[in-house]
Structure formats: C-alpha cells, structure tokens
Amino acid sequence: MDQEFEYQQMLAGELYLASSILPENRSMPGKILAQKINRLPIENRAEIVAQERKLFGKTGDNFYIKPPLSVCYGNHVEVGDNFYANLDCIFLDINRIVIGDNVLVGPRVNFYTAGHPIDAAVRQTGLEFGYPIVVEDNVWIGGSVTILPGITIGENSIVGAGAVVTKDVPKNTIVGGNPARVIRKISAQDHQFWQEKLTQYRQMHASK
Secondary structure, X not given: OOOHHHHXXXXXOOOXXXXXXXXXXXXXHHHHHHHHHHOXXXXXXXXXXXXXXXXXXXXXXXXXXXXXXEEOOOOOEEEOOOXXXXXXXXXXXXXXEEEOOOOEEOOOOEEEOEEOOOOHHHHOOOOEEEOOEXXXXXXXXXXXXXXXOOXXXXXXXXXXXXXXXXXXXXXXXXXXXXXXXXXXXXXXXXXXXXXXXXXXXXXXXXXX
C-alpha cells in the first residue's frame, strides 16, 4: 500500500489512518517548532513572529499570535493581513484553516478541523477525518470559542466569548451560545454609532 495515500486522504477530508502517514508528512515538526516558540521570551516579539511565519503555511502583513500556542501541523494554516490572536489558541490543522484579513482572535480559541466517525465500530479502527475551517475577512472571535470541523465564519461577523460553533456563521451577524446561534444582524445603526465613537476619539487625540 502507498502510505502517501493516507496523507492525501487526510487533506481531502476522507477517512485516513494517522499512524500510516509517512514520516515526512507527519505533524511532529510543527509541534516541535510550536514548542520552541512557546519557550521564547515574550518581550522578543520580532523573533516570535519570525518563527510563527516559519510555522504557518502562509502569513500576511502585521501578523502576531501571542504564545503559548498549539498546532497539529502548523503549515496547514493560512492567515491574511492584520491578524492577531491572543494566548493559548489551538490550531488543530489536520485539514486547512484559512483565515482572511483583519481578523481578531481572543484567548483560548480552538480551531478543530479533526473529527472521528460516529459509528463506534468504525471509530475503533483508528480511522479519522478532518474538514477545513474558513474564517473570512473582518471577523472578531471572542475568548474561549470552539470552532468545529467544516465551519465557515462569514465576513464582518462576531462570535461571542465561549461559543461553540457547529454551523456556518452568516456574514454581518453576531452569534453566541452552545451551540452558537445568531443573536442579531450587525446594523447600519451599529456602523453609525462606532463611526461617531471613532470621530470622537480622533478629535480628543488631536487635542492632546
């Protein structure tokens, strides 16, 4: 049997056997690099970012993840511009995690692409699967959120702290709870309110 088959199955979202993946395609290098990042002095931000860029498959401008962080592979994660994630985030990236521009992630957020068969007999074989996660532009994910396999979070949306996201999140919405549900749409009134706050801030800042 071609053992490379298992790795391709994994990325395709099909059943695969992790123990049969070739050594060069296993997750250990990413875990080792993540451990190295977590041991760096927190004040050495430039070195942390440099190592995080090596860890992830793609990173944009103005990128930072506050250690400690955890990954499965690391190189299956793609991140756009202006990305910040607070401490203790987990990127369980046996499949792709694709994150757009201008995304903010709170502490202890879990991106779980991995899953196991519902049928116990199949589960006992050791076979598992993974589905990709997509986070579109301008999303804010609150602390301690868990995002399950196969989820897409639509642009401009907010996921409230502690939510467990089991279904796709529509764009321009606020969701929360377990399982996460739409609380409300983000409105023109929200836009107006925060634009006024921004103008007020800029005026006060200019006067100092």
